[in-house]
Amino acid sequence: MAEGQKNTTVDKNELLEKVSALRGDGFRLAQIGCSALGNFEVNYSFDKDYNFVNLKLVVPRDAAEIPSISGVYWSACLYENEIHDLFGIKVNGMLMDYKGNFYRTTIKKPFEGKK
Amino acid sequence: MKKRTVIPFGPQHPVLPEPLHFDLAVENETVVEAIPSIGFVHRGLEKLIEKKNFLDYVYVAERVCGICSFIHGLTYCLAVEGIMKIAPPPRANYLRVIWSELSRMHSHLMWLGFTADAFGFENLFMNAWRIREKILDIIEETTGGRVIFGSCKVGGVRKDIKKDNLEAIVKKLKKYSPDIKEITGVFARDSSVKHRLVGTGILTGEDAYDLGAVGPTLRASGVSQDMRKLGYAAYKDIDFEPITEKAGDSYARCMVRIREIFSSIDIIEQAVSKIPEGPIETKVTGVPSGEYFARAEQPRGEVIYYAKSDGTEFLKRLRIRTPTFANIPALVKLLPGCELADVPVLILTIDPCISCMER
Numbered sequence: 394m395a396e397g398q399k400n401t402t403v404d405k406n407e408l409l410e411k412v413s414a415l416r417g418d419g420f421r422l423a424q425i426g427c428s429a430l431g432n433f434e435v436n437y438s439f440d441k442d443y444n445f446v447n448l449k450l451v452v453p454r455d456a457a458e459i460p461s462i463s464g465v466y467w468s469a470c471l472y473e474n475e476i477h478d479l480f481g482i483k484v485n486g487m488l489m490d491y492k493g494n495f496y497r498t499t500i501k502k503p504f505e506g507k508k
Numbered sequence: 509m510k511k512r513t514v515i516p517f518g519p520q521h522p523v524l525p526e527p528l529h530f531d532l533a534v535e536n537e538t539v540v541e542a543i544p545s546i547g548f549v550h551r552g553l554e555k556l557i558e559k560k561n562f563l564d565y566v567y568v569a570e571r572v573c574g575i576c577s578f579i580h581g582l583t584y585c586l587a588v589e590g591i592m593k594i595a596p597p598p599r600a601n602y603l604r605v606i607w608s609e610l611s612r613m614h615s616h617l618m619w620l621g622f623t624a625d626a627f628g629f630e631n632l633f634m635n636a637w638r639i640r641e642k643i644l645d646i647i648e649e650t651t652g653g654r655v656i657f658g659s660c661k662v663g664g665v666r667k668d669i670k671k672d673n674l675e676a677i678v679k680k681l682k683k684y685s686p687d688i689k690e691i692t693g694v695f696a697r698d699s700s701v702k703h704r705l706v707g708t709g710i711l712t713g714e715d716a717y718d719l720g721a722v723g724p725t726l727r728a729s730g731v732s733q734d735m736r737k738l739g740y741a742a743y744k745d746i747d748f749e750p751i752t753e754k755a756g757d758s759y760a761r762c763m764v765r766i767r768e769i770f771s772s773i774d775i776i777e778q779a780v781s782k783i784p785e786g787p788i789e790t791k792v793t794g795v796p797s798g799e800y801f802a803r804a805e806q807p808r809g810e811v812i813y814y815a816k817s818d819g820t821e822f823l824k825r826l827r828i829r830t831p832t833f834a835n836i837p838a839l840v841k842l843l844p845g846c847e848l849a850d851v852p853v854l855i856l857t858i859d860p861c862i863s864c865m866e867r
Contacts, residue, residue, distance in 0.1 A: 396802075421718070428816065428827065430816075443737060443738055445803070467837065468720040468838075471833070471837055491543065494545055495546065497529070497546070497548060498547050
């Protein structure tokens with residue numbers, strides 16, 4: 394039995410508004426994950442009472458910047474530091490910025506992939 | 509103003525079986541800030557998905573973790589089955605439940621041993637692992653492996669368990685139950701154990717939920733959330749309630765895991781009594797195209813597998829969010845204010861699985 398899931402693509406400008414609305418509705422942040430495909434795809438996943446909601450943000454490689462949602466969900470800090478350290482995406486406004494020291498990697502931005 | 513000192517904790521530390529690093533800012537003996545860093549055992553297992561056939565990758569997924577290996581394999585299968593809309597046969601679903609719960613039991617018993625070892629109770633450590641060994645024997649008898657089960661596959665399972673053997677498993681678990689009660693009773697009542705666990709590392713239910721904590725770390729703070737309630741595999745047919753405690757301290761996290769061991773025995777008993785006859789796999793045809801987030805309850809909490817495919821035998825992307833990663837924000841928040849000597853035990857109480865977290 395596959396779990397029902399709501400998956401929506403969002404624009405960078407409306408991300409914070411949508412995330413804040415989910416927070417207001419009592420959703421918890423389940424994960425933030427990034428994929429380096431043609432462009433970057435950042436998935437913000439939320440859950441409330443076993444209802445799964447995902448917001449997908451497509452980030453172009455030539456403007457690899459996203460706004461931080463750590464002001465809404467503090468736990469987003471770790472996911473955002475991960476995305477910064479592994480994929481090289483700049484995350485603006487992180488409450489806790491480890492400045493590239495969260496992941497100890499010899500190669501910088503190891504998951505960035507081909508441009 | 510008190511003098512602030514930064515003490516590096518890990519990646520090598522006597523209580524940590526795996527490498528995790530914290531820079532601990534302390535004032536006298538009190539921790540005021542904890543800054544984590546990881547990346548010491550990264551193995552690139554997510555990347556391998558681009559080179560392994562999606563059916564063959566189950567072998568790799570099982571090796572993400574050496575403790576909750578079966579549930580990693582299962583969640584990967586759930587992700588692919590979610591994309592391909594495959595429904596495994598009912599018998600396979602029940603077998604998946606039985607192996608998942610055996611996995612949970614051996615993981616929790618292992619954690620109890622590690623924790624006893626961390627506060628220097630060697631006898632308790634060895635007794636917890638003595639019982640874990642018996643659970644591993646059952647796993648070996650039914651799958652051929654002790655840690656890596658190799659029994660899950662996309663569309664079902666690879667191996668069946670005969671009726672006599674299923675009944676023998678229940679008999680064995682009932683036989684071990686008093687022994688487990690005796691050992692776990694020491695955790696529950698011994699004054700030296702309680703001295704280290706009661707009242708330390710308190711996480712309120714609100715904080716735990718806000719910080720995205722999962723599994724026993726969340727449930728010990730009174731939040732009833734368990735991904736098995738999603739009803740994947742055959743959990744929809746099993747009568748059970750998530751185990752919760754209210755105190756939110758290290759002792760409560762320990763008690764949740766202890767009670768979950770007995771809950772697992774009950775779940776296995778129910779699964780054995782309800783398992784239907786029939787095939788154990790659905791034939792998989794075609795290749796996956798689409799994306800799906802699969803979720804399951806590991807011993808440490810909710811695991812998420814995100815799989816994306818564009819219609820070839822190789823997935824484009826596999827992203828694994830392990831429960832340990834979800835519990836790190838809670839750990840970062842609960843360490844400040846604790847005594848430096850309590851840090852190792854506090855870290856252990858989230859049951860960190862680092863190689864799992866780093867993939």
